[in-house]
Amino acid sequence: MNHIDAAQIMAADCLCFRARRTARAITRAYDAALHPTGLKATQITLMNAIALGQNSMQPVAKLGETLGLELSTLTRNLSVLERGGLVTVARALADRRVRIVSLTDTGKTRLAAALPHWKEAHTTITAALGSETTNALYTALDRATKALDVG
Amino acid sequence: MNHIDAAQIMAADCLCFRARRTARAITRAYDAALHPTGLKATQITLMNAIALGQNSMQPVAKLGETLGLELSTLTRNLSVLERGGLVTVARALADRRVRIVSLTDTGKTRLAAALPHWKEAHTTITAALGSETTNALYTALDRATKALDVG
DNA sequence: TTAAAATACTTGTATATACAAATATATCTT
DNA sequence: AAGATATATTTGTATATACAAGTATTTTAA
Numbered sequence: 001m002n003h004i005d006a007a008q009i010m011a012a013d014c015l016c017f018r019a020r021r022t023a024r025a026i027t028r029a030y031d032a033a034l035h036p037t038g039l040k041a042t043q044i045t046l047m048n049a050i051a052l053g054q055n056s057m058q059p060v061a062k063l064g065e066t067l068g069l070e071l072s073t074l075t076r077n078l079s080v081l082e083r084g085g086l087v088t089v090a091r092a093l094a095d096r097r098v099r100i101v102s103l104t105d106t107g108k109t110r111l112a113a114a115l116p117h118w119k120e121a122h123t124t125i126t127a128a129l130g131s132e133t134t135n136a137l138y139t140a141l142d143r144a145t146k147a148l149d150v151g
Numbered sequence: 152m153n154h155i156d157a158a159q160i161m162a163a164d165c166l167c168f169r170a171r172r173t174a175r176a177i178t179r180a181y182d183a184a185l186h187p188t189g190l191k192a193t194q195i196t197l198m199n200a201i202a203l204g205q206n207s208m209q210p211v212a213k214l215g216e217t218l219g220l221e222l223s224t225l226t227r228n229l230s231v232l233e234r235g236g237l238v239t240v241a242r243a244l245a246d247r248r249v250r251i252v253s254l255t256d257t258g259k260t261r262l263a264a265a266l267p268h269w270k271e272a273h274t275t276i277t278a279a280l281g282s283e284t285t286n287a288l289y290t291a292l293d294r295a296t297k298a299l300d301v302g
Numbered sequence: 303t304t305a306a307a308a309t310a311c312t313t314g315t316a317t318a319t320a321c322a323a324a325t326a327t328a329t330c331t332t
Numbered sequence: 333a334a335g336a337t338a339t340a341t342t343t344g345t346a347t348a349t350a351c352a353a354g355t356a357t358t359t360t361a362a
Contacts, residue, residue: 006263006266006270007199007202007203007262007266008203009270010195010196010199010266010269010270011199011200011203013273014192014196014199014269014273015177015181015273015276015277015285015288015289016174016177016178016180016181016192016196016272017192017196017218018289018292018293018296019170019173019174019177019178019288019292020174020177020178020192020193020196020348021218021219021292021296022170022174022292022295022296022299023167023170023171023173023174024219024220024349024350025219025295025296025299025300026166026167026170026171026295026299027167027170027171027349027350028349028350029167029299030167031350031351035351040317040318041165041167041168041171042171042317042318043317044161045161045165045167045168045171048158048161048162048165049162051158052158052159052162059340060340060341061339061340061341067168067172068172068175068176069175069318069319069320070319070320070321071320071340071341071342072319072320072321072322072341072342072343073318073319073320074341075341075342075343076317076318076319076320076342076343077317077318077319080316080317080318091327095327095328095339095340096326096327096328097326097327097328097339097340097341098327098339098340098341099340099341099342111158112157115157115158115161118161118165119157119161121167122164122165122166125166125299126166128298128299129294129295129298129299130298133291133294133295133298134166136287136290136291136294137166137170137291137292137294137295138166138169139287139291140284140287140288140290140291140292141169141170141172141173141288141291142169143280143284143287143288144173144176144177144280144284144288145169145172145173145176147279147280147281147284148173148176148177148180148276148279148280149176171318175319175320178319178320179319179320182320182321186321191347191348193347193348194347210310211310211311212309212310212311220348220349220350221349221350221351222310222311222312222350223311223312223313223349223350223351223352224348224349224350225311226311226312226313227312227313227347227348227349227350228347228348228349231346231347231348246309246310246357246358247356247357247358248309248310248311248356248357248358249309249310249311249357250310250311250312
């Protein structure tokens with residue numbers, strides 16, 4: 001097998017490429033729909049995960065696990081939201097190593113205003129995919145995430 | 152529907168989050184396997200796309216289309232490879248707006264050395280997923296890419 | 303034949319991502 | 333209680349991504 005053959009096989013088979021390409025396309029579509037909100041899909045995903053905690057608060061480590069994100073990435077993503085006045089981060093009382101992230105009032109308002117746009121993007125995109133492809137994609141993505149979770 | 156409900160629906164349903172989370176997990180797995188090569192999955196994907204052209208050359212626009220990447224992103228990704236001596240970029244003779252990207256000899260060598268590691272990563276990961284999930288994921292990702300292609 | 307429009311990219315600016323190393327705090331061990 | 337170890341997170345450094353605006357070149361049209 002010469003290197004051109006290997007290259008053709010990679011181009012045809014690489015799961016990493018395909019997963020990333022699809023994620024890029026989906027992200028562009030969501031981001032376009034979210035443009036009027038001034039927030040990106042990744043940002044409302046993160047804010048939404050915070051909103052699901054008691055009193056719209058979550059420890060950093062829990063967010064990382066929920067989102068499947070490296071903590072170092074999370075720290076950086078949170079600092080963008082913090083700079084924008086959308087979240088605050090404070091040390092936990094019980095264990096001062098732990099940091100608790102909270103949505104500010106502004107953050108809650110902005111998230112609530114963004115969710116209808118998310119819903120619109122979601123409806124448009126799942127309609128473009130069709131229900132069969134949408135369902136197949138959900139199932140396959142979830143199985144892949146589970147399979148790769150433990151490492 | 153109050154905002155907590157909406158948040159729960161988004162957490163459960165957001166295709167963008169799921170696609171990105173899976174892409175992150177897959178990328179981490181491939182990158183770990185590629186670590187000894189000094190190249191990342193995104194980089195060998197790009198180099199491989201160049202390698203598929205006549206004489207291992209491709210115009211920038213064609214690469215963007217093949218990879219589903221914004222040209223601005225491609226310019227940046229190519230400059231990393233260029234700095235590393237793996238590719239060169241030159242103006243086309245026929246139309247001097249067009250830039251032709253070529254693998255250098257070093258680039259060809261490094262790519263050829265990396266492909267077995269890619270293959271190993273691919274085998275490990277598809278084994279972890281199982282053939283059924285792997286096939287379902289391929290099919291679903293391809294359909295999604297096609298459906299979102301025209302925008 | 304030259305001004306306008308189109309094309310093919312690059313640059314400015316900003317966010318997203320992650321590995322490796324560092325820091326801060328807590329827990330455990332002796 | 334002091335030192336060793338573990339845990340939770342941040343920082344250093346680097347790549348990946350994309351929108352908007354800019355540049356260079358070619359094509360079109362008057």
